[in-house]
Amino acid sequence: MVLSIFLGLIASVLIFFSLKERIRLKRYRKEWDVIGESKNSALSESLAGLVGTAGGIYLSLVMLTTFLEVDVPTRVNVSTVSIEPMAAISFLLAIASPYINRFLIGLKRLKLRFR
Numbered sequence: 001m002v003l004s005i006f007l008g009l010i011a012s013v014l015i016f017f018s019l020k021e022r023i024r025l026k027r028y029r030k031e032w033d034v035i036g037e038s039k040n041s042a043l044s045e046s047l048a049g050l051v052g053t054a055g056g057i058y059l060s061l062v063m064l065t066t067f068l069e070v071d072v073p074t075r076v077n078v079s080t081v082s083i084e085p086m087a088a089i090s091f092l093l094a095i096a097s098p099y100i101n102r103f104l105i106g107l108k109r110l111k112l113r114f115r
């Protein structure tokens with residue numbers, strides 16, 4: 001019970017920081033929308049991006065495991081929580097995605113600096 005609460009808190013913190021990073025990245029992008037149209041908040045767009053990214057990764061993993069005929073368990077029990085492993089992996093990768101992008105951009109800048 002305590003472990004599942006702890007895992008839930010960790011997941012909530014990771015989701016919070018991922019959304020915060022997505023909002024920060026969104027601020028630096030230029031908005032080309034027409035003036036006068038309704039605008040979504042940065043939080044709603046970041047949350048939609050997180051769910052969309054996780055869904056895309058999940059579909060790719062499902063197609064890959066089906067194509068390779070890999071036997072993946074349908075459910076994994078972690079303490080009292082039962083989760084689907086591919087959904088959990090895709091969600092974790094989607095949470096890490098903005099940080100991976102920031103790291104790769106930093107590497108690219110570093111590479112250009114030392115040319």
